[in-house]
Amino acid sequence: MSGRERARTLTALAFLSPWIVGFLLFTLYPIAASFYYSLTDYTVLQPPRWVGLRNYAYLLHGDEYFWKYAVFNTLYMFIETPLGVGIGVGLALLLNQKLRGMGVFRTLFYLPTLVPTVASALLWLWLLNPEYGLANLGLQRLGLPPIGWLTEPRWSKPAFVLMDLWGVGGGMVIYLAALQGVPEHLYEAARLDGAGGWQRFRHVTLPMISPVIFFSVIMSVIGTFQYFTQTFIMTRGGPALSTLFYALYLFQNAFEYFRMGTACAMAWLLFVATLLATLLVFRSSARWVYYEE
Amino acid sequence: MKTSALAVSLLGLGFVGGCAALPAERPAAAGSRTVVEVWSGWTGREAAAFQSLADRFNQESPTVFVHIFGGVQDDTKTVRAITAGVPPDAFFLWNPGYLGPLATNGALQPLEERMTRDGPRPDEFVPASLELCRYRGRLWGLPVLIDASALYWSRSAFREAGLDPERPPRTPRELVEFARRLTRRDAHGKLTRIGFQPPDDLNPFLFASGARLADSTGAPTADTPAARKAIGWYRDVIEAMGGEEPVSAFTAGFGQTQSPNHPFFRGQCAMMVSGEWLPYWVQRWAPSLDYGVAAFPSASPQVSSGTVIGGNVLCLPRAARHPDEAWTFIRWLQRADVQRDFARSIYNLPNRKDLLTDPTLTAGSRAAEGYSVLFHLAAGPGARSFPNLPLANVLQAELGNARDFVAHREKPVEAALADVQRRLDREAAASARGGGS
Numbered sequence: 254m255s256g257r258e259r260a261r262t263l264t265a266l267a268f269l270s271p272w273i274v275g276f277l278l279f280t281l282y283p284i285a286a287s288f289y290y291s292l293t294d295y296t297v298l299q300p301p302r303w304v305g306l307r308n309y310a311y312l313l314h315g316d317e318y319f320w321k322y323a324v325f326n327t328l329y330m331f332i333e334t335p336l337g338v339g340i341g342v343g344l345a346l347l348l349n350q351k352l353r354g355m356g357v358f359r360t361l362f363y364l365p366t367l368v369p370t371v372a373s374a375l376l377w378l379w380l381l382n383p384e385y386g387l388a389n390l391g392l393q394r395l396g397l398p399p400i401g402w403l404t405e406p407r408w409s410k411p412a413f414v415l416m417d418l419w420g421v422g423g424g425m426v427i428y429l430a431a432l433q434g435v436p437e438h439l440y441e442a443a444r445l446d447g448a449g450g451w452q453r454f455r456h457v458t459l460p461m462i463s464p465v466i467f468f469s470v471i472m473s474v475i476g477t478f479q480y481f482t483q484t485f486i487m488t489r490g491g492p493a494l495s496t497l498f499y500a501l502y503l504f505q506n507a508f509e510y511f512r513m514g515t516a517c518a519m520a521w522l523l524f525v526a527t528l529l530a531t532l533l534v535f536r537s538s539a540r541w542v543y544y545e546e
Numbered sequence: 547m548k549t550s551a552l553a554v555s556l557l558g559l560g561f562v563g564g565c566a567a568l569p570a571e572r573p574a575a576a577g578s579r580t581v582v583e584v585w586s587g588w589t590g591r592e593a594a595a596f597q598s599l600a601d602r603f604n605q606e607s608p609t610v611f612v613h614i615f616g617g618v619q620d621d622t623k624t625v626r627a628i629t630a631g632v633p634p635d636a637f638f639l640w641n642p643g644y645l646g647p648l649a650t651n652g653a654l655q656p657l658e659e660r661m662t663r664d665g666p667r668p669d670e671f672v673p674a675s676l677e678l679c680r681y682r683g684r685l686w687g688l689p690v691l692i693d694a695s696a697l698y699w700s701r702s703a704f705r706e707a708g709l710d711p712e713r714p715p716r717t718p719r720e721l722v723e724f725a726r727r728l729t730r731r732d733a734h735g736k737l738t739r740i741g742f743q744p745p746d747d748l749n750p751f752l753f754a755s756g757a758r759l760a761d762s763t764g765a766p767t768a769d770t771p772a773a774r775k776a777i778g779w780y781r782d783v784i785e786a787m788g789g790e791e792p793v794s795a796f797t798a799g800f801g802q803t804q805s806p807n808h809p810f811f812r813g814q815c816a817m818m819v820s821g822e823w824l825p826y827w828v829q830r831w832a833p834s835l836d837y838g839v840a841a842f843p844s845a846s847p848q849v850s851s852g853t854v855i856g857g858n859v860l861c862l863p864r865a866a867r868h869p870d871e872a873w874t875f876i877r878w879l880q881r882a883d884v885q886r887d888f889a890r891s892i893y894n895l896p897n898r899k900d901l902l903t904d905p906t907l908t909a910g911s912r913a914a915e916g917y918s919v920l921f922h923l924a925a926g927p928g929a930r931s932f933p934n935l936p937l938a939n940v941l942q943a944e945l946g947n948a949r950d951f952v953a954h955r956e957k958p959v960e961a962a963l964a965d966v967q968r969r970l971d972r973e974a975a976a977s978a979r980g981g982g983s
Contacts, residue, residue: 297629298651311976318969384799404794406954492794493950508622509939510973511647 291517297507301514308518318502319519323526325497329410330477330530333417338469341421342462345428346454359429366423374486377416378403388415403488406495413496416483424469431462460543467542471534478527499523575604576611580871584612587619587640587858588892595891603878610871628653633863635872639687642678642859642931643938649686650936655862656684660873666880666898674855674929675897681934682764690879691894692857693821694924695750697843701836703728703739703816714840715817718754718779721843726786728816737796740787743815744780744797747942748949749854750819751776753930755845759941760933765974766941768948769967775845777959781952790953806831821856822924823893825916839916841923852928853920857897895921940973941966 254262266273291308293301312319348359365373380387381402389399402412435458443453459466481500488496503523507516572581588596593616600612618624619640625648627633633653639645648654661668668676668685672692679687701711707727715721721742728741745751752759755776761767787793800814801807804827809815811832819842828835841851860876862869878884885896886904895917901907902925908918923929935941948962957965 296647296651297625298648298653307979315972315976382798383795399795401791401795401798404798405791406950406956491946491950493954493956494947505943508625509943510937511625511651 287517287520290514291521293514295514295517296511297513298511304514308514309522312515312518312522316515318497321494322497322499322502323522326478326480326499327526329413329480329498330474332410333414333477334470334473336414336418337421337424337473338466340418341424341469342428342466344421344425345432346458348425349429349432359426363422363426365419370482371486373416373420374483377412377419377483378487381412381416404492406493409488409492409495413483424473427465427469428462431465432458435461461545463542464544467534467538471531474530474534475527478523478530573611573613576613579607579609579611580868582610582612582636582868582871582875583615583634584872584875585615585618585624585634585637587617587638589617589619592892593617595888598891599879599884599888602884603875607874607878610868610874612875628863628865631865633865635866635868636860636862636876638690639859639861641939642856642934643942645679645686645859645861646681646934646936646938648861649681649684649934653864654686655864655866655869656686657688657862657873657876658685660877661685664873664877666877670880670898670900672895672897672899672902672925672929674924674931675857678855678857678931678934679859687859687861688876688880689897690858690860691885691889691892692855692897692924693823694853694855694895694920694929695745695819695821696839696841696853696920696923697817698810698820698824699817699838699840700810700813701838703813707816711836712838714838714843716843718782718843718845721817722779722782722786724817725783729787731788737788737792739813740793740796740815741817742783742787743800743809743818744784744793745819748776748780748945749932750842751780751845752945753852753854753928754842754849755779756849758933760935764935766933766935766937766970767967768941768945768970769963772845773963774959777949777952777963779845780949781959784953790955803827808832810837811835822895822917822920825913826893828916829911829913837916839919841928844928850926850928851923852926852930853923855924855929855931857894893917895924899925936977937970937973941970944969 290301292303292305294304294307295301344362348355348362368376379385381389383389383399383401383404386402388402392399400408402408402415439457439461440453443457448456479500480498481504484490484496484498484501485504490496490498490501499519500523503516503519506512506519584600586593586596593614596616597614600614604611615634618637621640621644624633624637624639625644628648639648645654671689675689675692676685678689678692679685697714699714704711707724709724709727715724725741728739729737730739732738752773755772757770757772757776759767759773767773784790784793796814797809800809801812803809806812808827808831810818810820810824811828825839828837841853844851860879862872862876866872879888880898882896882898882900885898886901886907888894889896889901889907896904896907902921908914908921932938932942944966948957948966951957951962952959
């Protein structure tokens with residue numbers, strides 16, 4: 254490297270240094286530290302004590318709650334992801350029609366994603382209020398009995414799914430962009446071959462937007478594994494332990510029960526689970542994701 | 547070019563370093579006095595009352611200046627500050643459940659030696675108020691006003707239901723029966739009033755049943771005959787009003803409590819457990835409400851009719867920068883005139899016994915008379931607080947889960963409490979051996 258090149262490199266590094274320092278201190282160091290703490294008995298208030306893999310062994314073999322939360326969260330992912338993607342694509346198809354005033358509808362469906370998570374959780378607490386909530390008012394108008402959305406264990410999971418689907422607009426906008434990028438000549442060719450509406454969707458639209466669906470599925474898998482704010486504000490795992498989101502138990506271990514070592518181990522197990530789930534989606538993508546040559 | 551790049555990087559590094567080294571802002575009014583940082587959880591009117599108390603201290607003290615940082619209702623913030631090595635000089639615990647874990651991990655200073663040297667004496671306190679601060683025999687904080695609970699009942703609802711308006715329920719069976727008779731529904735069977743508003747936690751039922759929640763070694767005990775009796779009693783009250791689902795749906799629609807929309811003021815519940823502040827809230831928002839206040843019924847003659855004590859526990863962290871100056875303020879807050887004024891402004895109970903008969907607190911208005919009932923309950927033999935244990939938060943959470951399972955008819959009482967005990971035993975064992983830290 255010539256002196257001039259070295260000088261340029263150093264200048265670039267100097268400009269990058271605020272980010273590099275920030276990344277090292279606030280991202281890389283906490284990640285590395287959390288791995289170290291996961292191998293210790295750490296109450297936060299006392300220095301950590303090395304215990305090797307005992308936290309992992311306790312979680313996997315000794316803590317019945319760990320598996321309850323893990324299984325619940327995985328099931329929730331399997332319900333939420335297909336529903337979110339399906340409804341998002343459906344809405345995008347509807348909003349892709351060339352009709353007057355479509356911009357207004359697109360805005361309306363996208364708006365909920367702009368509401369901060371905490372605000373939307375508080376809003377949904379009222380919408381799902383069994384006495385005065387709009388959800389039950391709607392049911393009443395239809396002649397249906399009211400539902401204890403967040404007060405009855407059997408309804409609390411559907412309540413969370415319903416609330417999450419309200420924010421489907423974020424994915425919808427991406428699908429919409431993808432739909433508008435599907436070349437018109439492919440539809441023309443399909444029509445000439447006698448393809449009907451469903452066949453055009455199945456064999457033209459879906460393959461063409463599949464890379465975007467693939468991206469959404471991965472984001473949804475990661476997002477549902479990290480689901481926390483809504484349950485922290487709305488149910489705290491209740492009623493009767495019916496909303497057992499994994500991150501909530503992780504938080505409780507860390508900050509309420511003073512088991513930071515266990516919480517760090519949970520975080521690393523969550524990372525491994527998320528990684529495996531993402532890899533599975535990647536592996537499966539060869540069968541259903543189509544990339545244009 | 548090079549100079550500007552260097553400037554940018556130095557700026558970045560300076561920012562990062564500065565965040566760590568930034569000193570706390572020093573109030574100008576402190577002058578040359580030592581500034582003591584105190585964190586409290588109060589907000590709004592209560593925070594203003596505490597601030598005016600600190601202002602008074604600052605006027606009186608020639609050497610110490612107290613700076614209050616309010617609104618810390620999330621104790622994990624304090625825990626994080628302690629962990630980071632920058633705790634305040636003194637702090638209030640919003641949830642006393644954190645006292646045990648903090649004390650057991652050496653984060654707090656015990657206060658007996660300072661009390662022996664400077665006062666106040668333990669016998670000056672309402673006994674139950676010191677129990678709030680005691681862990682494994684030592685005092686890890688001092689109370690600054692306490693809360694007590696009692697049963698409130700609407701006399702008009704009693705009359706309407708054909709009950710004697712002067713006679714509250716005195717036994718578990720009566721509480722269940724009264725709750726049933728006081729519950730009202732509209733023509734469609736929808737609840738319009740519940741006889742008894744279920745409290746936020748099981749504590750009134752547990753303590754009235756004589757449940758101790760910890761054995762002599764300090765190990766948490768949930769699965770006991772008294773605790774079974776308590777949860778069974780809770781379940782019976784809920785069932786008497788139609789079951790958990792309609793009751794929780796109805797109570798989910800209750801309005802703000804510090805407002806005219808309080809369910810007790812609006813007649814949405816005929817009986818409830820509440821604290822010493824309620825008579826003053828009635829005076830402010832529902833002055834025409836005809837109500838009575840008495841001890842929560844006891845489950846057996848062997849258990850004194852009592853009250854659940856809670857309160858504001860002020861702790862001195864081990865790493866406090868100015869522990870002696872902070873102690874000066876903590877001690878000052880125990881002065882009778884200070885306690886009286888603070889109690890009068892936020893409607894909590896003093897923790898000093900000598901104020902029990904203070905007429906300025908306990909007489910002169912209907913609200914003061916109601917408040918006086920709670921003050922005497924707090925000083926009585928039936929006053930109990932949730933035990934300070936290393937696993938207090940786990941125990942509290944698990945008891946809440948057991949209540950949910952029983953109320954939703956998902957588990958019988960025995961199974962629910964056996965599950966709680968199993969979990970507590972496992973957690974205690976894991977803590978002891980250091981795995982599942």
